Each structure stands twice: as C-alpha cells, then as structure tokens.
Amino acid sequence: MYTLQRANKYIEDTRTQVIKDYRHDYHVMAPVGWINDPNGFIYYEGEYHLFYQYYPYKSVWGPMHWGHSKSKDLVNWESAPVALAPDQWYDKDGCFSGTTIEKDGKIYAMYTGHIEGEKPEDIRQVQCIAVSEDGNHFEKVAQNPVLDEDDLPDNAMPQDFRDPKVIQRGEIYYSLIASKFKDGGGQILLYKSSDLLKWEYVSVLLKGEKEEGYMWECPDLFELDGKDVLIISIDGLPTEGNKFSNTHSVLSIIGKMDWEKGIFHREVCEELDYGLDFYAPQTIMDAKQRRVMVSWMQMWGRNIPTDTLEHGWAGAMTLPRELSIKNNSMYQNPVNEISSYFTNHKVKHNIILIDETKEFADISTEVGVLSLEVNTQGSKRFDIEIRGNDGEKTSLTYDNESGSFILDRKQSGIKIIGKEPEALQQRYVHVKPVNHILKLDIYMDRASVEVFINEGEHTMTSTIYPTKTARKVTLRAKGKVEVLQMERHDIEVKS
Structure with missing residues (x-):
C-alpha cells in the first residue's frame, strides 16, 4: 500500500543514488523518481509552494502522489516531504492533478482521485479535498469525494473527469474541471461552492468540437490586462501547419467569461509554446500582483534519457514565467x-557576418542565458548554434525569407524519439522582427533550452541531452547579418 511514510522513507534512502549528469541547476525536479504536471502552485506565508504529479519509486509514470518543492524567489527551490499519497479508497490508484487555494489561513488542495477498474469503462475519477495548516502536512477531509459521477451532467463521462482548478470570486469558490463528453471531445465543467466542501454544478463552461482533441486537461482561468484567459492542455489536437505538432498541446484562449451564465466566449486562440517539451501549465497571482506560470518541461510518448540510462529520475519544470497580454496576444518572460x-558576464558588440561563419568559445555556457539583438535586414538566413562541441549542437535559425524561427535538436546529443509518425526533432514559429531587429533570450540548463523571442512574444521550450561539454557558440549567416549585441551570463544557484 502507498503511504506518505513509505514514500518519504524511500526518497531518503535512495536520493543519493541518483546520477546527476543531467540534473538541472535552476529548474524544479523531484529528488528521485518521476515527475509530471505541476499542481497546487501557491504563494503562502512568504514562500512559493509547487506541488507536482509524482511517482517516487521509478523514473516512469506510476500511481500518482503529490511531490512538493518550496522557494522564496521562484529560482532556488528545495524539496519538501511528499504531500499526498494514494492511500484511500477514492484515490487508491492515484492522487491526480489539482490546485490549492488559501482559506482562513489554511491551504485547501482540490485534486482528482483515480480509481482503476477491471475494464476501462469501470474507471472512475472523483474530486477530493485535503487541508493543510502549515503548507506541508495535509489531511484528507471526511467528506471525500466531494464530487463524483452523480454530480456530472448527462453528457460527461465518469472515466475522464479530472484536474480541478479552484478560483475565488467574492465569497464564492468556483472549480473548473476537465471532462470528456460522450459523443467525443473535450469540455470544461464549472462548479461552485461557498465552503470548498459542498459543490453545485453550474454549466459547461466551454465545449470543444470533435476535431479539437479527444480530451482536454488541466484548465486554468484568470483575468490579465483587462482580458479573461482560459488555458487548456489538449490530448490529440490535430496538427495545423506549424501548430500542435506534439502529441499533446497547450492552448491559450483570450476571451470573455460570462459569470452569469457560466460560459466562456473565445476571441483569440493560440498555441502557448512552440517547442518540443511543454505541457500542463499552471498559474498563480503572486504577492507582487504578477501572473506567474510554470509548466511540465517534458512531453508524453517519448523516451526520456535519464530513465533509459537508469539515472533514477525523469522530468522537470520550466523556469517560472510572468505573463502579460500585448496586441491581444500572450507574452511570456522569465521572472526577474x-x-x-x-x-x-561577457558581451560582444557589432558582429558583422556576410555569407560566413564565426565561432566564439569565450561566450559559451551550459547553465546560463545567451541574449542577442540581431539586425536581420539584408539577410536570407541566420543560425545560432549553442551547446556546441565536435558535431553536437542545438540549432536556432531565423529564415528571413519565410519569416520562420526554427529550433532543431537533431544533433543535440541523445536522440529523443516519440509516437509521432516521423521523429519530431524540430519545430518552428512565424516571427516578425521589429524594424528588422530580432531579440532572443536563450536560457540553458543541463538538459534544457528555453527560447524567448522578441521580449516574450513567442517561446520555444525543449529538453536536450548533450553528451559532450559545451565549447562554443557558432554564428552563421547567408547574406548580411549584424549582431548588434551578444551577451552571456552564467546562472549559479546554490541550493
């Protein structure tokens, strides 16, 4: 049987056995085992608490627990004891994703209890509450489950009813819960409560069409810069041009929430990240009145080298990002x-390339940020190769003729292969330089790269697993390119 005591003892006994080759310096990871969706992200009593889907016993997905990390500044994280274990009849096969909210000085966690059956149709997912008075130790309430299949509308399937996001409006708490409807496709259900224990069904907040993915997950709803934003993670959203190339995608929908009717009206839909490893984000409004988001920095259905190489761990979170809306589009930037x-710090100015290649050994970094400001006027193509050494590299390319910015990890190191019909090793996003100027901030950690384009207008997040030490940054141009500035900072976090 899974218990908190068993999980925490196992972590204590095995955490020193983890192989550290690809362990990140400034991204959240579990001390040992498997990690996926961020859960229960909250700022409480002077600290950021980030819980996450967790299976401590192997570096593969298993019966879900809630792992726990804490930080005072969103960068330097420390592991805390496991918060939830699947130890009750209503969550015996997993404490699935959910959120937390503060009420009367306590943290209330709302999560999905997962119950397997002998056949797929026997699976049940129910909603549960656990309460903490100190942010670390949780007690599951006697009323659990607080929502089950009897609380579903007629069109919803009890096998797929998960990932509650709790928000407060005045004296009323609302919970958005992902669901699959019987005719196929995803939907978000809305419930309300005055005490977080007794819930009442309100409406179908948003219903997808069959061609919009067969399951929606991990909903989030918030106000930002005068707009309402709904974020959903989607399983099986068909590829559309350069969009939705991964097996699972994240959609940001800017629109208007009608709280009287409990319906969300779409205005602008866009993919939230154009990289290869980004899923199930969760946001909070912190004490600085920022909307901060963190996401799982991995993708379903692909090999993870730290598992296949038996390093004893798998998965991490993105660098937390501050969100804003500009020109009716979502912008993301690393928290300051x-x-x-x-x-x-190293900086270079006014590097001119005309149909040539230049290498820079003194500006390379493995854990740090490389920032560039590039004048693309007169160029056909501009390449930046990072983490370079003897044939290994991660390539970032701006094609001026097509307006595409491309991230390519074909030669990054250990190959990542997934369920896609063809191995997906690169992605691209359409980018328009401002007055011919392209701005890039490229954040690197031991096994990741996060690219912020034009001050957060687009992002591309991917894992990489180099087998060689980074020795150089290479710039390559077709036509004329002027790099107005290129600067490097290492990032040193001492936990």
Whole structure:
C-alpha cells in the first residue's frame, strides 16, 4: 500500500543514488523518481509552494502522489516531504492533478482521485479535498469525494473527469474541471461552492468540437490586462501547419467569461509554446500582483534519457514565467528574480557576418542565458548554434525569407524519439522582427533550452541531452547579418 511514510522513507534512502549528469541547476525536479504536471502552485506565508504529479519509486509514470518543492524567489527551490499519497479508497490508484487555494489561513488542495477498474469503462475519477495548516502536512477531509459521477451532467463521462482548478470570486469558490463528453471531445465543467466542501454544478463552461482533441486537461482561468484567459492542455489536437505538432498541446484562449451564465466566449486562440517539451501549465497571482506560470518541461510518448540510462529520475519544470497580454496576444518572460543569479558576464558588440561563419568559445555556457539583438535586414538566413562541441549542437535559425524561427535538436546529443509518425526533432514559429531587429533570450540548463523571442512574444521550450561539454557558440549567416549585441551570463544557484 502507498503511504506518505513509505514514500518519504524511500526518497531518503535512495536520493543519493541518483546520477546527476543531467540534473538541472535552476529548474524544479523531484529528488528521485518521476515527475509530471505541476499542481497546487501557491504563494503562502512568504514562500512559493509547487506541488507536482509524482511517482517516487521509478523514473516512469506510476500511481500518482503529490511531490512538493518550496522557494522564496521562484529560482532556488528545495524539496519538501511528499504531500499526498494514494492511500484511500477514492484515490487508491492515484492522487491526480489539482490546485490549492488559501482559506482562513489554511491551504485547501482540490485534486482528482483515480480509481482503476477491471475494464476501462469501470474507471472512475472523483474530486477530493485535503487541508493543510502549515503548507506541508495535509489531511484528507471526511467528506471525500466531494464530487463524483452523480454530480456530472448527462453528457460527461465518469472515466475522464479530472484536474480541478479552484478560483475565488467574492465569497464564492468556483472549480473548473476537465471532462470528456460522450459523443467525443473535450469540455470544461464549472462548479461552485461557498465552503470548498459542498459543490453545485453550474454549466459547461466551454465545449470543444470533435476535431479539437479527444480530451482536454488541466484548465486554468484568470483575468490579465483587462482580458479573461482560459488555458487548456489538449490530448490529440490535430496538427495545423506549424501548430500542435506534439502529441499533446497547450492552448491559450483570450476571451470573455460570462459569470452569469457560466460560459466562456473565445476571441483569440493560440498555441502557448512552440517547442518540443511543454505541457500542463499552471498559474498563480503572486504577492507582487504578477501572473506567474510554470509548466511540465517534458512531453508524453517519448523516451526520456535519464530513465533509459537508469539515472533514477525523469522530468522537470520550466523556469517560472510572468505573463502579460500585448496586441491581444500572450507574452511570456522569465521572472526577474533569475537575474539575481547571473554571473560571469561577457558581451560582444557589432558582429558583422556576410555569407560566413564565426565561432566564439569565450561566450559559451551550459547553465546560463545567451541574449542577442540581431539586425536581420539584408539577410536570407541566420543560425545560432549553442551547446556546441565536435558535431553536437542545438540549432536556432531565423529564415528571413519565410519569416520562420526554427529550433532543431537533431544533433543535440541523445536522440529523443516519440509516437509521432516521423521523429519530431524540430519545430518552428512565424516571427516578425521589429524594424528588422530580432531579440532572443536563450536560457540553458543541463538538459534544457528555453527560447524567448522578441521580449516574450513567442517561446520555444525543449529538453536536450548533450553528451559532450559545451565549447562554443557558432554564428552563421547567408547574406548580411549584424549582431548588434551578444551577451552571456552564467546562472549559479546554490541550493
């Protein structure tokens, strides 16, 4: 049987056995075992708490627990004891994703209890509450489950009813819960409560068409810069041009929430990240009145080298990002606290390339940020190769003729292969330089790259697993390119 005591003892006994080759310096990871969706992200009593889907016993998905990390600044994280284990009849096969909210000085966690059956149709997913008075230790309430199949509308399937997101409006709490409808496709259901224990069904907040993915997950709803934003993670959203190439995608929908009718009206839909490893994000409004988001930095259905190489762990979270809306589009930028950990600054100005290649050994970094400001006027193509050494590299390319920015990890190191019909090793996003100027901030950790384009207008997040030490940054141009500025900072976080 799974218990908190068993999980925490196992972690304590095995955490020193983890192989550290690809362990990140400034991204959240579990001390040992498997990690996926962020859960229960909250700012409470002066600390950020991030819970997550967790299976401590192997570096593959298993009966879900809630792991727990804490930080005072969103950068330097420390592991805390496991918060939830699947130890009750209503969550015996997994404490699935959910959120937390503060009420009367306590943290209330709402999560999905997963119950397997002998046949797929016997699976049940129910909603549960656990309460903490200190942010660390949780007690599951006697009323659990607080929502089950009897609380579903007629069109919803009890086998897929999960990932509650709780928000407060005045004296009323609302919960958005992902669901699959019987005719096929995803939907978001809305419930309300005055005490977080007794819930009442309100409406189908948003219903997808069959061609919009067969299951919606991990909903999030918030106000930002005068707009309402709904974020959903989607299983099986068909590829559309350069969009939705991964097996699972994240959609940001800017629109208007009608709270009287409990219906969300779409205005603008866009993919939230154009990389290869980004799923199940969760956001909070913190004490600084910022909307901060963190996401799982991995993708379903692909090999994870730290598992296949038996390193004893798998999965991590993105660098937390501050969200904003500009020109009716979502912008993402790293939280500014990361700059407190910048060291070893190097900068170069006015690098001119005309149909040539230049290498820079003194500006390379494995754990740090490389920022460039590039004048693309007169160029056909501009390449940046990072983490370079003897044939290994991660390539970032701006094609001026097509307006495409491309991230390519074909030669990044250990190959990542997934369920896609063809191995997906690169993705691209359409980018328009501002007055011919392209701005890039490229954040690297031991096994990841996060690219912020034009001050957060687009992002591309991917894992990479180099087998060689980074030795150089390479710039390559077709036509004329002027790099107005290129600067490097290492990032040093001492936990």
